[in-house]
Amino acid sequence: MNIELKQPLRTAKSKLSIVDCDIHPRASLEDLRPYLSNHWWHYIQTYGLRQRHGHVKGYPFPKPTPLASRRDSWPPGGGPPASDLDFTREQHLDFYGIEHGIMNPLAPSGQGDQNAELSAALAFAINEWQVADWVRREPRFKASVVVPYEDAVASVAEIRRRAGNRDFAHVLLLSRTSEALGRRRYWPIFEAAVEAGLPVGVHVFGYSGWAMTGTGWPSFYLEEGIENATTTQQLIASMIMEGVFERYPDLKVVLIETGFAWLPALGWRLDKHWQRMRDEVPHVKRPPSEYLREHFWVSTQPMEETDKAEQLIDVMEWIGFDRLLFASDYPHWDFDDPFLSLPPSLSDARRRAIYADNARALYRLA
Amino acid sequence: MARHIVAPVGEIPAGGRKLVSVAGRAIVVFNVAGEFFALNNRCPHRGGSLAHGKLTGLLESPQPGKYRYSRPGEIIRCPWHSWEFDIRTGRSWCDPQRLRARQYKVSVEPGASLVEGPYKAETFPVTVENDYVVVEA
Numbered sequence: 001m002n003i004e005l006k007q008p009l010r011t012a013k014s015k016l017s018i019v020d021c022d023i024h025p026r027a028s029l030e031d032l033r034p035y036l037s038n039h040w041w042h043y044i045q046t047y048g049l050r051q052r053h054g055h056v057k058g059y060p061f062p063k064p065t066p067l068a069s070r071r072d073s074w075p076p077g078g079g080p081p082a083s084d085l086d087f088t089r090e091q092h093l094d095f096y097g098i099e100h101g102i103m104n105p106l107a108p109s110g111q112g113d114q115n116a117e118l119s120a121a122l123a124f125a126i127n128e129w130q131v132a133d134w135v136r137r138e139p140r141f142k143a144s145v146v147v148p149y150e151d152a153v154a155s156v157a158e159i160r161r162r163a164g165n166r167d168f169a170h171v172l173l174l175s176r177t178s179e180a181l182g183r184r185r186y187w188p189i190f191e192a193a194v195e196a197g198l199p200v201g202v203h204v205f206g207y208s209g210w211a212m213t214g215t216g217w218p219s220f221y222l223e224e225g226i227e228n229a230t231t232t233q234q235l236i237a238s239m240i241m242e243g244v245f246e247r248y249p250d251l252k253v254v255l256i257e258t259g260f261a262w263l264p265a266l267g268w269r270l271d272k273h274w275q276r277m278r279d280e281v282p283h284v285k286r287p288p289s290e291y292l293r294e295h296f297w298v299s300t301q302p303m304e305e306t307d308k309a310e311q312l313i314d315v316m317e318w319i320g321f322d323r324l325l326f327a328s329d330y331p332h333w334d335f336d337d338p339f340l341s342l343p344p345s346l347s348d349a350r351r352r353a354i355y356a357d358n359a360r361a362l363y364r365l366a
Numbered sequence: 367m368a369r370h371i372v373a374p375v376g377e378i379p380a381g382g383r384k385l386v387s388v389a390g391r392a393i394v395v396f397n398v399a400g401e402f403f404a405l406n407n408r409c410p411h412r413g414g415s416l417a418h419g420k421l422t423g424l425l426e427s428p429q430p431g432k433y434r435y436s437r438p439g440e441i442i443r444c445p446w447h448s449w450e451f452d453i454r455t456g457r458s459w460c461d462p463q464r465l466r467a468r469q470y471k472v473s474v475e476p477g478a479s480l481v482e483g484p485y486k487a488e489t490f491p492v493t494v495e496n497d498y499v500v501v502e503a
Contacts, residue, residue: 064448065445065448070414070445070446071418071419071420071445072414072415072418072445072446333446333447333448334446334447335446335447336412337412337413337414337446339413340412340413341412
């Protein structure tokens with residue numbers, strides 16, 4: 001590691017407070033064993049996990065690096081990236097001076113498993129694990145309430161179990177749900193989140209059982225990455241058009257790792273169609289872009305890289321500088337470096353908002 | 367611009383690399399089949415450490431379905447966003463005009479000529495019997 005060589009840069013930027021809104025700690029199944037019943041432990045040994053995606057062992061779309069991770073993030077003591085709290089703390093939290101890190105654990109978390117009860121048991125286990133094995137040892141981390149989102153009843157039970165526990169920052173869903181996210185089957189999750197005072201984070205990926213595009217499966221991982229934007233556009237449209245925000249005016253949604261430069265175009269398009277066809281959706285009372293700007297926050301990573309910095313700043317202005325949340329995606333290969341990823345021409349006030357103030361307000365961080 | 371002795375030649379075998387700190391800068395020195403090259407370690411894209419990257423070759427394709435792999439061991443791929451750089455020139459493959467890792471001059475010098483100075487050595491002894499890698503930075 002060349003950490004010592006970067007030290008001068010860190011000192012120069014040490015006044016910057018950073019809340020990182022997307023960190024992926026990695027549990028092994030063995031890590032989750034203490035939080036699983038014997039029944040589920042033996043079930044997993046015998047039958048394994050089954051994503052809603054046929055004939056696949058490992059990633060449906062192979063990633064560009066092992067475990068989709070930075071090549072320098074494998075802990076020297078062994079284990080996969082972000083499985084070792086001490087090394088994660090040293091390489092990421094301490095090195096960048098991160099004040100809080102929101103953990104969004106991905107597989108194995110049970111989300112989207114074919115077996116609904118196993119999905120719920122694993123979600124419970126990963127939530128226990130986040131608090132016991134990470135937050136207790138490093139309070140700068142905040143946990144996510146991972147929910148088995150295809151089963152609203154089980155999801156509500158999990159949210160209520162964690163309600164009032166400030167170790168949890170938000171409720172976590174993946175973006176590829178098996179129906180459009182605004183449909184009524186998911187409403188109990190939104191209701192429970194609002195009741196618990198928690199935002200709903202939607203992180204990209206997940207496998208719903210459906211092909212990820214209207215024309216089936218793309219050929220390349222690169223295309224899968226692009227598709228995350230279109231899935232997210234569709235879920236935003238669905239939530240607004242189904243009237244979710246009229247029903248739950250206090251609902252806050254955080255889009256994680258979705259990209260954001262397409263948000264203005266989506267807003268314009270939604271508004272244009274609504275102006276002509278609002279009698280089809282009379283429960284949508286205001287221009288859709290108003291719901292979009294009021295109810296959605298968006299994480300910065302993977303930061304769009306425009307030819308001219310002003311283009312990116314224009315987009316950020318449309319979204320609102322109070323709606324952007326810095327995220328690194330540590331330890332994944334498309335990690336954004338906190339010191340280098342935002343356009344350098346941003347004012348200090350805007351920088352502070354994106355790096356920390358917006359997240360502190362949204363997640364009520366001390 | 368000073369010349370810095372960064373390693374005995376034998377310390378960086380063919381296909382190997384060494385990350386060194388020279389005048390406050392992180393520089394990675396590569397040995398490509400006996401030739402030495404030095405690049406600024408900081409990826410010009412978003413700051414990844416090139417010394418932690420994967421050493422690879424040049425993959426090209428004249429048309430869909432056909433590909434050619436050449437120059438094995440001459441391309442370094444950043445450990446973060448996988449930008450590829452030609453170790454011989456520091457230029458990136460995708461945007462060679464704008465994105466390039468800064469290159470430094472490297473030479474191999476016999477210890478006999480170095481013990482007298484005016485070189486700056488790292489914290490190892492320089493002996494007349496050995497050859498050394500010298501970076502100008």
